Amino acid sequence: MKKLLVGLALLQTALAGPVLAKDYTIGAAFPMSGPNAEYGQVFSSAANLAAEHINADKKLSGKLSVIYEDSQGLPAQGVIAANKLMNVSKVPYVLSAFTGVSKAIAPIGARTKTVMVNGGGVGPDLATLNEYFWNVIPLANFEVTAIVPFLVKEKGFKRIALIYVDDPLGQAVLTDLTKEVKAAGGAVVGSFSIPTTAQQFSGVAARVRDTKPDAVYIATYGNQQVQLVKQLRDNGVSQPLASYSAMSLPSVLNLPEAKGLYYTSQLLTLDKNDPLVKRVEEDYKKKHGKEPNMYVLNYYNAVLTFAELAAALEKAGKPVTGENLLAQRKATKSFQFVGAKVSFADDGTVKSPIQINQIVGDGTSKVVVAGK
Template sequence: MKPVARILSIGLLAMTAWSVTAQAKDQVIGALFPMSGPNAMYGDIFGAGANLAVDHINADKLLEGKLSIKYEDSQALPQQGVIGMNKLVNVEGVPYVLSAFTGVSKAISTISARTKTVAVNGGGVGPDLAKLGPYFWNVIPLANDEVRAMVPYLVKERQYKRFVLVYVDDPLGAAINEDLGTTLPKVGAELVESLSIPTTAQQFSGIAARVRAANPDVVYIASYGAQQSQIVKQFRDNGIKQPLVSYSAFSIPQMQTLPEAKGVLYTTQAVDWESNDPVTKRFVEDYQAKYKKMPTAYVANYYNATRLFGLLAHELEAKGKPVTGENLLAQRNESKTFDMVGGKISFTEQGTVISPIQINEIVGDGQGSKIVTSVSEKN
């Protein structure tokens, strides 16, 4: 081959290689998690699940390029969430954002709808999150589903008839208060007292006195973060011996290792951590290898939320379509079901996940939780 021809040939090969590389576009999604403030523990938990999913997606070469996550600190506050969402959408240009906390999720939903950016919640459980439009999805059962699964079990199996609710004064707490008020009479029980607390409260001896005066069979706690630990500890210190129950917020490590939380019942979506299905098995084994402990439902939620993006984007790339929020929504509707941690999942028209729910009991002595039973929210 003549020198000039050889040089041209090498140049064409280099250009071809560059073209293939250029077409393998890296994908970036966003995450609005509390990375500072009293709820920063949740940011660590949520991020662990999302990051593990990214590792698996990249290791499997599921996408043409690499996937990464751009994090913004919501501090679990609506105003900070809006600031972070605007940055992710308008500066970073992401088509898909992981969200958390009911107040934050509701605050960013208008931006999500206006810009056709998919927002996926794996932590907030306010029932209003089912009403935020086609671009807002939930991979966690919402509070009304959890309440409706827990109440029949408590009334029929445990024979608890008199309930007291202690709830945080925000959209989540208000929703649980409303749902208990309408659900309990239908199964022959009653809500004898509803006690609201500010989101920033940390002293609960006065609330404990009112709980004792009401003399319930069981106390439902609707709170989250460091506050819920203080409620449980101070209630036990102030002589409340009745059973304590709650929703999926109690799945965090701080509650699992709190001595006073021994025996607490709480709901989550059903996940068999010992399952042999490939997705669940890989997730559990790799999480244990990395963190030296068992995962929780929250970790699985954000793994699934991130994996969902990978599956949808993979299909779009195979069709030669751009990975946009609008195309992600269309592909979700077309694909219908997805292999996730815990098994196959699907979505309702409102973007909420269809999933069985399990009731867990905190074992104590640092042993985490055991599954008491798996139920349907329709029971």
């Protein structure tokens, strides 16, 4: 009788079919309000599109959704946002942005064993936080290293003035730019720090003019960079401007005063015949009326990475936890991103060749150096 009951139980289990689909939620600590809200809008548009595509393709057994907490681009608010996502919502995977915010929340991720993925902050020390913190964007040291020889040697801009925001990103750029300009045979003739909340720059512009630079490098972000570019031009700084990937936002690309500005970004090979590239470009333009920029691709790729890892864990019968996501990433040789096949270095950073772009003046930019 006992054997009969066991047999019936096994038969009932077999007839029950596959395990019920499991829905997944990941989080994002983005600036959804304040002077950096434009970034949050761009980042979230990418994450949402990726989730939509993943669900349409049924990459996972259940539905994937993204929940957002507002970091405002500030470290203290970022910690509040991260705590909600990791300790209350208990998501296994969090999208991060901004160097200061990322450094502030990294210890929470390490403590809770939550994977954090940055696609926007570029401070070089983001490569050294902990094994649960990954980067899908080249960091500032790679961007500075690529553009300095172009400015100093190819364009002949020997005297460089630097305006940098007084936070971890700006301080890192100050160190790297000073070193790289000297190595290229030029000189940083003036370095001027600005508070993160500053919006008035006529005094800084006067000090920059006094240094008589050949070019001015800007290391800040958000609405501050828009105001800085406008006020430099309004206050007589006519020299060429240069910066890093933060300048790829629409608010800068559409700014008349930014015409001619050089900025770096990761090298993208967007083959129009590649089905993934074509799908992302067409669907993003249909939804938002414009081409996806580098930040869109970064955060699309970040969400796609979660789906690839989670699908592999499902196939292996393992739960999708931060620990298992980390182990699966280490065991995965390469990932197909939009525009590139990549692998992660041991420090969790994707390293990519850098291209140099120049703002054309009609809301677009052109590539002037295809890879460094």
